[in-house]
Structures are given as structure tokens and as C-alpha cells.
Amino acid sequence: MSTEYKPHPEDALSHVEEPATVYPVNPPTKSLDLLGWARSNLFGSIPNTILTLVALFLLVETLPPLINWAFISSVWSSATPDACRADGVGACWAVVQNKYRFILFGLYPYEEQWRPVVSTLLYIFAVAVSCNPRFWSRRLLVVWAVVVFGSGILMWGGILGLPYVENEKWGGLPLTLMLSVLGIALAFPLGILAALGRRSDLPVIRSVSVVYIELVRGVPLISVLFMASVMIPLFLPEGVTINKLLRAFIGIVLFTGAYIAEAVRGGLQALPRGQYEAADALGLGYWQKTRLIILPQAIRLVIPPLVNQFISMFKDTSLVFIVGLFDLLNTVKTALTDPLWRPYYVEAYVFTALIYFLFCYFMARYSQYLERHLNTGVRR
Amino acid sequence: MTEPKKGRSGASFLNDVRVRGIIAQIVVLGLFVGLIGYLVSNTIHNLEVRQIATGLGFLSREAGFDVSESVIPYSPADTFGRVILVGLLNTLKVAVFGVLIATVLGTVVGVSRLSSNWLVARLATVYVEGLRNIPLLLQLFFWYALITVSLPNPRQAHKLAEGWFLSNRGFKFPWPVWEHGHTLGAIGLLVAVAAIYLLGRRASRVQAETGRRPNVLIPGLAALIGLPTIGWLLGGAPTAFDVPALTGFNFSGGALVSPEFAALLLGLSLYTSSFIAEIVRGGIIAVPWGQTEAAVALGLRRGMVVRLILLPQALRVVIPPLTSQYLNLVKNSSLAVAIGYPDLVGTANTTINQTGQAVEGVAIIMLAYLTVSLTISGFMNWYNGYISLRGGR
Numbered sequence: 001m002s003t004e005y006k007p008h009p010e011d012a013l014s015h016v017e018e019p020a021t022v023y024p025v026n027p028p029t030k031s032l033d034l035l036g037w038a039r040s041n042l043f044g045s046i047p048n049t050i051l052t053l054v055a056l057f058l059l060v061e062t063l064p065p066l067i068n069w070a071f072i073s074s075v076w077s078s079a080t081p082d083a084c085r086a087d088g089v090g091a092c093w094a095v096v097q098n099k100y101r102f103i104l105f106g107l108y109p110y111e112e113q114w115r116p117v118v119s120t121l122l123y124i125f126a127v128a129v130s131c132n133p134r135f136w137s138r139r140l141l142v143v144w145a146v147v148v149f150g151s152g153i154l155m156w157g158g159i160l161g162l163p164y165v166e167n168e169k170w171g172g173l174p175l176t177l178m179l180s181v182l183g184i185a186l187a188f189p190l191g192i193l194a195a196l197g198r199r200s201d202l203p204v205i206r207s208v209s210v211v212y213i214e215l216v217r218g219v220p221l222i223s224v225l226f227m228a229s230v231m232i233p234l235f236l237p238e239g240v241t242i243n244k245l246l247r248a249f250i251g252i253v254l255f256t257g258a259y260i261a262e263a264v265r266g267g268l269q270a271l272p273r274g275q276y277e278a279a280d281a282l283g284l285g286y287w288q289k290t291r292l293i294i295l296p297q298a299i300r301l302v303i304p305p306l307v308n309q310f311i312s313m314f315k316d317t318s319l320v321f322i323v324g325l326f327d328l329l330n331t332v333k334t335a336l337t338d339p340l341w342r343p344y345y346v347e348a349y350v351f352t353a354l355i356y357f358l359f360c361y362f363m364a365r366y367s368q369y370l371e372r373h374l375n376t377g378v379r380r
Numbered sequence: 381m382t383e384p385k386k387g388r389s390g391a392s393f394l395n396d397v398r399v400r401g402i403i404a405q406i407v408v409l410g411l412f413v414g415l416i417g418y419l420v421s422n423t424i425h426n427l428e429v430r431q432i433a434t435g436l437g438f439l440s441r442e443a444g445f446d447v448s449e450s451v452i453p454y455s456p457a458d459t460f461g462r463v464i465l466v467g468l469l470n471t472l473k474v475a476v477f478g479v480l481i482a483t484v485l486g487t488v489v490g491v492s493r494l495s496s497n498w499l500v501a502r503l504a505t506v507y508v509e510g511l512r513n514i515p516l517l518l519q520l521f522f523w524y525a526l527i528t529v530s531l532p533n534p535r536q537a538h539k540l541a542e543g544w545f546l547s548n549r550g551f552k553f554p555w556p557v558w559e560h561g562h563t564l565g566a567i568g569l570l571v572a573v574a575a576i577y578l579l580g581r582r583a584s585r586v587q588a589e590t591g592r593r594p595n596v597l598i599p600g601l602a603a604l605i606g607l608p609t610i611g612w613l614l615g616g617a618p619t620a621f622d623v624p625a626l627t628g629f630n631f632s633g634g635a636l637v638s639p640e641f642a643a644l645l646l647g648l649s650l651y652t653s654s655f656i657a658e659i660v661r662g663g664i665i666a667v668p669w670g671q672t673e674a675a676v677a678l679g680l681r682r683g684m685v686v687r688l689i690l691l692p693q694a695l696r697v698v699i700p701p702l703t704s705q706y707l708n709l710v711k712n713s714s715l716a717v718a719i720g721y722p723d724l725v726g727t728a729n730t731t732i733n734q735t736g737q738a739v740e741g742v743a744i745i746m747l748a749y750l751t752v753s754l755t756i757s758g759f760m761n762w763y764n765g766y767i768s769l770r771g772g773r
Contacts, residue, residue, distance in 0.1 A: 041498040047682075048497050055499045204405040208412055218750040220711035222725055223742065230738040234426045235419040315515040322718060329518055345525045353514045353522075360513035 081340050095344040096351045099335040103352065106171015106326040106334075112163065116174040119151030123177045131366055133373065148182070167245050171326030173355065175245075179327065180314040183252045184260075187313075188306075190253065191260025192299075196290065198261065199268050209261070216258035221319050225251045229323040248320045256313050263305040267298035303374060307367035311360050318356075328352060423739065430736070438735045439464070445730060447722040449638050460731050467727030468748055474644055474723065475710045475752075481649035482709060483702075486656025491686065493661050504657065511654035517715055519651060524643035524719045534630050543623040545631060550642065552624040555635035561615025568611030572603040579603075640721035644713065652709045659701045663694035696768055703760035707753050714749075724748055 042052045069090035075083045076093050084092035096103075105113045126147040129135050155174070158164035170178075197209030216224065228251030233241065271294060279289040299306075318329040326334070332352045336345050393399055427434060439461035446456045451469040454462060492504035511519070528548045532538065537547035543554040556562060579596050587593040612618075624634030667690050675689040716723040725745055732741035 041496065044496060045682075051495070051497050051500050055497075055503055059503075202401050202405045204409050208408065215746070215750070218753040219746045220714040220725070220749060222714045222717065223745045223749065226725070226729070226745070227742045230732065231423075231742060234423045234738065236426075237422050238426065238429060311513075315513075318515040318517045319715070321517065329515065329521075333521065343529065345529060346522075349518060349522045349525070353518055356515055356518065357510070357513045361509060364509075364513065 081344065084344060091347050092344040093347055095341045095347050099332075099338075099341065099348065100351070102172075102335050103328070103332045103348070104172045106175065106331045107169045108171060109163070109165060109169070112157075112165065115154045115157070115162070115165075116170075116172070119154045120174045120177060122147045122151050122154075123174075123181055127181065133370075144185070151178070167243065170245070172331045173328050175326065176314070176317050176328040179249060179252060179317045179320065180310070183249065183256055183317070184310050184313055186253045187256035187260055190257035192264055192295065194257060194261035195264035195268060198265055213258045213261050216255055217262070221251075221255050221316055222322055224255045225319060225323050227251065228254075244323065245325060248323050248325055252313070252317065252320070255316075256309070259309055259312075260306065263302045263309055264298060266305065267300075267302035268294065270301050271298055300374060304367050304371045307363060307370065311363045311367070314359060314363070315356065328355065427739075432736045434737070434739070436740060438731075438737055438740070441735075443731070443734075445734065447727060448720070449636075449641065449722060460735065463727050464724070464731060464744060464748075467722055467724040470721065470727075471710070471713050471716075471723040471725075472752070474641060474648065474713050474716065474721070477645055478648040478652065478709050478713065479706050481645070482652035482656055482705075485649060485653035487660050489653060490657035490660030491664070493657060494664055508654045508657050511650055512658075516647060516651045516712055517718055520643055520647040520715055520719055523646045524639065527639040527643055534626060537626075537631075543621075543625075543634065545624060545626075547631075548639065549630055549636075550639050551637040552631045552634045553637075554621045554623045557618070557620040557622050559615065559618040559620070561612045561618040564611035564615040565608040566611070568607035568609070569604075572607040575603045575607070576600045638721075640716070640719050643719055644716050644721050647715075648709055648712060651712070652705055655705050655708075656702065659698055659705065660694065662701075663696075663698035664690050666697045667693045692767075696764075699760060699764045699767065703757055703764075706756055706760070710752055710756065711749065 043049045071090075073089055074091035074093055075089055077097055078084065078092075078094040079098070081092065081094065083089070084094060101110065101113060105116045108116055126144055129143060130140060151174075153159065154162070155170060156165060156167070194209045194213055197205045198213060200206050200209070225248055228247045229244065232247050232250065236242070275293055275297065276289070279293040284292065317327055320327050321330040321333070324330075329352065332348050336342055336348055341348070394403075424434075440459050442456075443458055443460045443463045444456050445463070447454060447463060447466055449470065450466045451473055452466060454466050489504045489507055492500050493508065495501045495504070527550075531546060531548040534545070534547045534549050537545040537552075539545055543552075545552040576596075579600055583594050583596045622633045622635075624631040671689055671693065672685060675685040680688065713723060714725040717726040717729060720726070728741050728745045732738050735741075
């Protein structure tokens with residue numbers, strides 16, 4: 001019996017020799033060692049190398065003298081500027097040591113300055129809590145009410161055994177913080193109303209909103225502040241006066257409100273039409289629809305631009321300097337009128353710039369975090 | 381299912397959306413008009429009590445105060461109207477230079493932030509983050525102090541070359557004594573620019589028809605150099621220069637870049653450039669990666685990819701936010717008043733202080749800025765329409 005040979009398919013294959021060719025292997029795309037990294041990121045091509053060398057040259061030229069000026073040969077502590085006048089001495093940080101109380105708190109009575117410290121901390125605490133999306137609820141409003149009320153009591157005093165301090169003497173960082181935080185708190189509802197008005201079907205309401213938004217956005221903040229400080233006294237009936245701080249504050253709120261309105265309008269326009277129609281179909285009235293359906297979604301969409309608006313507002317409060325308020329910028333300017341320390345303006349400005357920078361940089365990073373977190377960055 | 385009742389239901393007509401809309405509008409209008417009327421009547425009353433004149437008559441009265449720099453001839457004997465015009469022109473001067481410098485700087489930094497060169501990208505990031513997180517006013521004070529405190533006084537001025545001086549009174553440099561020849565040369569320059577524009581249009585048309593672009597560079601350069609030279613020669617080739625010289629405690633003669641202008645221009649350009657850099661970066665990122673790959677596949681070099689493929693497409697994304705940055709720059713130039721540059725707000729403010737006519741002064745400021753803003757956004761909207769994709773949407 002001959003058995004028919006049935007070649008097994010695998011046997012057939014097993015007789016085929018593996019090809020001896022070596023498959024081409026791609027070179028490693030990324031080398032993790034420092035040299036490889038430098039080769040691909042710094043010296044990849046001839047123009048790249050030239051750029052790197054130019055940048056390196058600039059750094060070598062500027063960085064060591066800068067570090068030497070700021071840290072190594074600088075004077076950190078001295079009661080008089082004499083120590084800074086010697087040859088070869090770098091930055092005179094002693095100006096900050098001597099003036100920081102005035103820069104931070106302005107004309108506030110010296111022995112009472114723990115009060116602005118505490119209210120500044122209160123504000124920073126409230127802002128920090130508000131930054132966490134986990135705490136976004138109605139209870140946050142209670143926190144804010146407590147903070148605003150508490151810091152008001154602290155700053156004014158007059159009760160609980162605290163001596164009264166009129167708000168002409170407020171200044172420095174607490175004033176900057178209060179103007180920007182309270183400014184945005186009041187400008188926010190105003191902006192929402194103006195944005196809703198601009199999207200309204202009612203021609204009168206729409207034109208009032210458009211005129212307000214476009215008029216304010218077309219002119220500089222300075223002119224709004226001038227208007228607030230010069231014209232508000234004219235607007236009021238005879239005998240009624242309001243102080244400089246409040247006038248500047250009104251100007252800031254009116255100004256910021258228009259910009260917030262435009263940001264919110266972006267969110268209103270980005271909402272799908274179906275949301276409006278669905279709310280109508282449910283039989284909700286205009287305010288129910290707006291409050292329950294539209295605004296919660298629209299504002300969520302525009303939180304990153306709103307944070308950016310807050311950053312620019314924080315920087316813009318420095319303009320109240322022009323109408324004579326002692327904000328952080330005016331206090332440093334005033335501190336520098338002291339002829340003894342006048343030559344060390346760079347150090348004082350750097351100190352103030354650092355404060356502004358820390359706040360703004362933190363908020364900018366926070367805005368980027370929010371964009372990722374809320375995943376709204378792709379929009380608009 | 382029952383048919384809904386036709387006609388009016390039992391509900392009050394107050395539930396009709398249209399009626400409610402009309403009522404709401406009447407209420408808002410009433411409140412608005414009432415508020416305005418109340419404020420105006422208070423204002424008129426207050427102005428009467430303080431015996432402040434109203435109306436624009438003050439514009440033709442003699443100003444009586446001097447301004448430190450002006451584009452057009454000005455003396456204290458001129459009118460308030462003219463001093464406000466001087467301020468407006470000063471604002472426009474700093475705005476034009478500022479927009480140009482900020483755009484160039486911002487584009488360079490924005491492209492650098494995306495550079496494959498790690499060091500360059502990092503430096504650009506430091507530049508952007510550092511500049512845009514510090515208030516502009518603080519930066520202006522810094523630059524102004526740097527110029528006025530740190531530079532030497534005119535007697536010890538840095539002498540860069542014969543007649544070029546850098547001191548705490550500003551930057552002085554020689555300037556040709558204006559004669560007929562210069563006017564003709566300037567006309568030649570204008571003609572050359574117009575000719576280059578026409579040449580470019582013709583080149584594009586020829587390219588569209590034949591596929592080959594005629595050379596524009598050489599005739600263009602020839603026109604740019606040749607025509608002004610011909611005008612200058614026709615006018616007698618004047619060569620006189622007004623060279624600054626130290627007389628007493630300050631320089632006389634020559635042209636001057638004042639410390640105020642320099643500080644304002646520097647601060648505005650750097651601050652705005654950091655925002656423009658971010659806009660440019662965003663615009664380039666918005667161009668799909670496939671475009672870059674396709675360009676590389678066509679064999680374009682890196683620089684050409686950026687210039688011919690990425691930037692033209694990014695421009696469409698970039699123009700609207702860029703417009704608002706230009707508007708911001710113009711509005712921010714009003715911070716000039718803090719360092720004493722006589723811009724529109726500065727001169728109008730002095731006018732308000734001298735005449736007491738705050739309402740008119742503030743109205744003039746706002747009107748002027750509104751006009752400038754609307755002009756810029758109008759132009760940029762036209763440009764946006766010009767470069768945007770036609771058809772398809």
C-alpha cells in the first residue's frame with residue numbers, strides 16, 4: 001500500500017529557506033543622550049547652528065553680568081544707600097528693604113499695616129479657592145461675601161477697636177487686588193446683561209447695548225477714567241460727592257463690562273441653535289431659558305477668555321495712577337521720589353514687576369489648565 | 381387628542397411675547413432717557429453754578445501753552461483747536477511706528493517660538509512671557525527712567541559718529557536742510573512706489589496667463605533708487621545737512637528723537653509684539669501639518685516653506701486678532717500722558733485744565749479715538765476680505 005503523500009502545508013513552507021537578506025532598520029529617531037539631543041535640537045543644520053551660536057553668544061554676553069549684578073555683587077541689606085555707591089557694586093536691593101512697606105501698602109498707617117496684610121491674604125485665599133473647579137457652587141458666593149465684608153471691616157476699621165482709616169489712605173497691593181477682583185465681580189453681571197442685550201430681538205435694547213459696548217471698546221481706558229473722575233462730579237446733583245476711589249472703580253467696571261460682554265457674546269453665539277429651540281419647545285420663558293439653559297453652557301465655553309480678561313484687567317488697574325490713586329504702581333513711583341533712593345529705580349521697578357508677573361503668570365497658566373480641563377480650547 | 385383652541389386663550393394679553401417685548405423696550409427706553417436727562421440736567425446745573433462756559437468756542441481761542449514736540453509748526457499763540465490737532469498727530473506718529481515695529485518683532489518672535497532650535501524657542505518664550513505679564517505702564521516708566529536717569533547729560537553725551545549724539549535729552553542726529561531738491565526726491569519716491577505696485581500687478585497677471593513671472597526685482601529696485609535720485613538732481617542736488625552741535629547745556633540743530641517718544645515707542649512696540657507673537661504662533665499652528673509635509677515633499681527649503689506656504693495661510697487666521705492688537709496699541713498710546721509725551725490725551729487734558737470745559741474735552745478725545753479705531757478696523761476688515769479665500773463659502 002502506498003500511502004499517498006500529502007504534503008502538509010507547513011512542511012512545504014518549512015523547506016523554504018529564510019531569506020538571508022537583512023531588513024533595513026530605521027535608525028533610532030530620537031537619541032536620548034545629551035549629544036544626540038543637542039545635535040537634533042541645536043545643531044541640526046547650518047542655519048540652525050548659526051542661530052544657536054548667535055543665541056549662545058548673546059546669553060554669554062548678557063547672562064553672567066546680569067547674574068553678577070543681581071545676585072553676586074549686589075547689596076541686600078543696608079539702611080542707607082551709601083553701601084550701594086561704592087565701585088563695582090551691583091544691584092541695590094536695599095531700596096526694596098527700605099521701601100517695601102510703602103510699596104506694598106502705600107499711605108496706610110504704619111502700625112496698622114497688619115490689616116491690609118490680612119485682607120490681601122483673604123483675597124488671595126478666596127481667589128485660590130475659586131480657581132478650583134471642584135468648589136464651583138453657590139457656597140463660593142458665601143465665601144466671597146465673607147471675604148469682601150471682612151476685608152472691608154479690616155481696611156476701614158472704626159469698630160471692634162480698630163482705628164478708622166479713610167480710603168484715601170489705602171494703597172499698594174491690597175488696592176490693586178481689590179480694584180481688580182471687585183471690578184471683575186461687578187463688571188461680570190454688567191457684561192452678561194450687555195451681551196444678552198446685544199443678542200436680543202428687541203431693537204431698542206439691542207441698540208443701547210451695541211452703543212455701550214462699541215463706544216467703550218473704541219476708547220482707551222485712560223479716557224474712561226478721566227471721564228469718571230472729571231464728569232461724574234458734574235453728573236451728580238449739587239452737594240453730592242463721591243470719592244476718587246469709587247469714581248475710578250466705576251470707570252473700571254464700565255470699561256471691563258464692555259470687554260466681558262464681547263467674550264460672553266462669543267459663548268452665546270457658539271451654542272448650537274438646538275439648545276435655544278429645545279428650551280423654547282419646553283415652554284421656558286426668556287429668563288428661565290437664559291438662566292437654566294443658555295448661560296451655564298455659554299459661560300463655561302468662555303471661561304478661558306474671561307480669565308484672560310481678568311489678567312489684562314489686573315494689569316490695567318495700574319492706570320488708576322493717572323487719576324491719582326495709590327495703587328501698586330503709584331506707590332513704587334512715589335517711593336522713588338526720595339532723592340536718596342532715586343538712582344536705584346531699576347531695583348524697585350524689578351521688585352514691583354515681579355509681583356505683577358507672579359500674579360499674571362499664575363493666572364495665565366491657570367487659564368491654559370482650564371482650557372485643557374474644560375476642553376474648550378478648540379472652540380472659537 | 382383635542383385640537384388646541386384657536387384664537388385667544390383665557391390668558392391675559394400680558395402673556396403675549398410680543399406685547400411683553402414692547403413693554404420691556406418702553407421701560408428700558410424710559411429708564412435710559414430718564415437717566416440721561418437727569419445726568420444732563422445735573423451737568424447743566426453744575427456748569428452754571430461753576431460758571432463754566434459750554435460749546436466748542438474755546439477751540440478757536442489762544443492756547444497759551446507750549447508742547448515739547450510737534451509734527452506741524454506750533455507756537456503757544458496758536459489755538460486750542462490746533463494744539464489738540466498737534467496731540468492727535470503725535471498719537472498717530474507713535475502709533476504708526478509702533479504698529480510697524482511690533483508687527484515685525486512679533487512675527488519674528490512668534491516664528492522663533494515654533495523653531496526647531498530649542499534654544500531659540502526658549503528665548504522667544506521668555507521674551508513673550510516676560511513682556512506680556514508686566515503692566516505696560518510699569519514698562520514705560522522703566523524705559524523712561526532708563527533713558528533719563530541712566531544716560532549721560534548732553535555735555536557727556538555718547539557720540540556715536542560725527543553729529544550723532546545719545547544723551548538723556550534724547551537722540552540727536554543730522555538731518556538734511558529741506559530744499560526744493562528734497563521735495564522733488566520725495567515725489568520721485570512716491571512715483572517709484574506706485575510704479576512698483578503696478579509692476580507687481582502686471583507681473584501677477586502675466587504669470588496667471590503664461591505661467592512665467594517676469595522679473596520685478598531689478599526694474600523695481602532701479603525705480604526705487606533711480607526716481608528719487610533724478611528728482612533730487614533736478615532740484616539742484618542739495619547736500620546741506622543740519623548737524624547737531626553742543627551749545628551751552630543742550631544741543632541745537634539736527635533732528636531729535638525725544639526721550640518721551642523713544643520710551644513710549646519702545647514700551648508700546650515690545651509689549652504689543654509679545655501679544656502679536658502669540659497670535660502669529662497660533663496662526664501657524666492652525667495651518668494643517670499636511671501643508672508643511674506637502675511643501676517639503678515638493679522640495680521646498682525650510683525658509684521657503686515658511687514664506688510661501690505657512691505665512692500666507694496663517695495670515696487669514698491672524699488678521700482679525702491682529703486688528704484688535706493694533707487697536708489696543710493705538711489706545712495704549714494714551715499712556716503717553718504718564719511720561720509726558722504730548723499725545724492727544726495729554727494736550728486735551730491740558731486744554732481741559734485751562735478752560736475747565738471737561739465735557740467737550742472728553743468728548744473730543746473719545747470722538748478722535750473712535751474715528752481712528754473705526755478707520756483701522758475698517759481698513760483691516762477690507763484687507764481681511766481681500767486675502768480671505770474667495771468662493772467655497
